[in-house]
Amino acid sequence: MTDHSNDSRGSRPARDARDSRDSRGPRTPRDARDSRDSRGPRPHRDARDARDSRGRDDGTQRRPLRETVCEIDRDILRLLLRRHNILTRMRGDKSRLDSAEEKMLRESWEGAVARISRDARLSGHFFSLMQEVEFLPRPLGERLVEAAEGSENGAGRDGEAPAAQEGPDKRIAFNLAPPAKPVRLRMQAPLACRATRAWLMLAAATGQPTRLNPCLMNDPIVDCVKMLIQVGASLTREDDGVTARPAVALAAPDKVFYVGDSAWNFYLLLGHYLGRPSRAKFMGESSLKLADLSAVRHFLPVMGARLVHVVPKSDGLPARLECSGIIPDSVVMPADTPAELAEGILLAAPGYEHSLMMDLTNHPAQKTILARTLPILRTAGAEVSVEGGVVRIHPTKLEIPAQPELPMEPELALFLLALPLALGGETSLAGQWPQWPNAEAGWKLLHSLGLDLQQYNGKDGNEVKAASAAPLKDFSLAALPADLPADWAPLAVGLAACSALRGGQPTLPELPQGTDPYEVESFLNALGLEQTNESRLCKNEQSGVKAGWNAPSPAWAMAFSLAACAKQHQKLGNPGVMTGLFPAFWVLYNSLPEPQPRRAAAEAAPTAPPRRRIITASVAVPPELKEEDDY
Known part of the structure; x- marks a missing residue:
């Protein structure tokens, strides 16, 4: 038996090849090679990419790299559409995913992102956008072809509805083609959206009646009405206005509130809650989920409150609010806080237990904050004093006008x-x-x-x-x-x-x-x-x-x-x-160039005259039944 009879190196050619590798020195560990590849492209890749952008060495032309990137973008969109359709199937008849399922998806996404990037926008904002994004249905022609081929149970690809249940193709863009003629427009101006919601908030907070008609009645106002009804307000929404009926002044219930897609709704209710020992949870649409409320979170401890974001690593809604109800005598608004936050606090200040002095001297939107809030407060009878950029508001029993006057939007x-x-x-x-x-x-x-x-x-x-x-x-x-x-x-x-x-x-x-x-x-x-x-x-x-x-x-x-x-x-x-x-x-x-005002409502049909009732002394006597008719 020779000395190398148990050598596992195999045949002579294999040993020679390995010896030639060994002569080059120690090999880089696998982890180091992987980390080197993850840090950036290798030099030969750079040379290959540059050659691809110019053309091959043999003279044949290759397509530019920008076209490759465009193709990758289209693949990403197809994957996003498929993901959206699968989420639609997961939701079923519900408007949203179950919280446990959405949490699992988010944690899986954050774990995958952590391996390739440290960008918080990719781990947080991008996921929120994927959850909220909407897609148009596929063109009608494609759906008809698929229906003709006989898909099972009538469902489209990736959970889309069958063609028979959908209307015409919705992928056609809206064509803007106004006549090139001089405009002749005469109408009631659209009225201020924020002023409308401010009056509704004051009326609900005091429990006093008021009527806002006409008003814009857009999505932010409708969401504000729904939000105030959740708190306990007595509001009735109509076609062109809102009516607030006499009711008990608003309290601060521990509830989950949906504020819509407008930050102004959130700040209105936030200002109301700050003056009371309370806690609540706020939810909103995509713009508020992606909003940066970090400046608000850092400021609220000065007002004796705390804002906690429900989603980890998120700075937007949903968020929980905890208030002690202990308001300081004076507060300085930092320059990075939203102007809407200062406006919400000022509008709620007449309902606080003691006076509040707010210093807006260093806030860049000082003029806007005062111009949008002080006229409303003074019209309602609030006791307000202003000196430069410092505003002092005293506790006041407000008197809400029966029909406040709204400026234009x-x-x-x-x-x-x-x-x-x-x-x-x-x-x-x-x-x-x-x-x-x-x-x-x-x-x-x-x-x-x-x-x-x-x-x-x-x-x-x-x-x-x-x-x-x-x-x-x-x-x-x-x-x-x-x-x-x-x-x-x-x-x-x-x-x-x-x-x-x-x-x-x-x-x-x-x-x-x-x-x-x-x-x-x-x-x-x-x-x-x-x-x-x-x-x-x-x-x-x-x-x-x-x-x-x-x-x-x-x-x-x-x-x-x-x-x-x-x-x-x-x-x-x-x-x-x-x-x-x-x-x-x-x-x-x-209807340009001469839009006509909306047609007046059709006149109500004339009511029929009341029927006359004739009273006589006659008495109706029913006939006696014969024996053969007696059952």
Whole structure:
């Protein structure tokens, strides 16, 4: 037996190959190799990717890497659609998943993300978006083909409903094509949404009757009414208004409240709860789930309260609130706290046990906070004193007006007043223009573009008129007004787009801080425009026919509607983004250039005269039955 008879190295060629490997030195451990690959691409991969972008070495052309990325994006969307359909099957008849199932999915997602990324947006926000995102049904042609092939139990692919149960194809975008004629608009202005909810909150908190009619009656107001009814308010929602009946003043029950998709609803109820020993849980829609409430969470301990987020690593709703009811005599609002939080506390302060002094000196939205809350409080009889940026509110028994006067909703009124700039003509809105800094900034913007704006106070009430002899062609604006909020920047971009689509080359001024540049770029690209290095807008001749554009907010949808006045047949993929804020918007827009007021309700049919009752002395005597008829 030789010395190497038990050697497991095998044959001579195998030993020689291993010896050649051993001569290169020790091999890198597997963990180190894996970590090296996970840290970044290897050099030969970089060279291969660069060669793919130019073409192969043998001269054959390969497709650019950007097309590969686009294909990967389409695969991701297909997976998201499949995931959505499976979640629909898991929910069944319920509106939401069971909390245990959703928790398991979230923990699984966070565990998978932790292996590849440390970005909290991927582990938190992206998961919330996947849970809330909505998809359109597949085109009708595909569903009919599948139905003809005979899918089992009539269900579509991945849990979609069968074609027979759905209507026409919903993938067709909304065509915006207003007639190119001067506008003639005369109507009641849409009334302020936040002021409406503030009056409802004060009426419910005091238990006093009031009536708000007409009002906007959009989704935020409807959600606010439902929220207050949950607390114990006695409210009745009607077609064009809300009525508050006499009731017991609101308490602070330990309940779970749904506040909708508006942060203002959350802050209104939060201010009410802060003055009372209480606890509650708040839930909302996707925008509040993705909201950053960390500044609110850090501030509330000053008010004797604590906010705890239900979802780990989340800064939004759902959240639990615990209040001690011990309010300090004075409080300083940090600059990073939302303005709506200060407004909610000020509106609830007359119901606190003792006076509250709020210092808003260092808050950037000081003027807006005071302008939106003090007129309401003073109209209700609150004892308020203001000195600079310091506000002191004393406990007061409020007197709610029977029918409070609401100002215009400036975000919507500015669009209606801008229609003469897009089409020419005139607009007349009945209502009171609000004296708010952002409303004044919007007024200055339209006036600086040449719109003739006038306010009247006649026998029929307040009225605002806007007129322009011709559509806007020359957008010459060096800078936007200082107080114009970033949410209203689409108004300026939309009017500049009208000028560019009519052949001009306007220069887009610097937009307010907080405006998303990607939204601006997407908006211009959907209209066939591009922005040069000098911020000039010009037509992009290479842009072909595009599918419907999805507006990221109602303001962008209104800006897109303005631009369609200069270039018709623009396709909007999500018109529902406007109906949630202004339900009558598309009825108004589709009836341009001369929208008619809504038809009066049909007259009630005349009531029939009451039947006469004749009383006589006669007595009815029934006949006797015969024996054969007696049973």
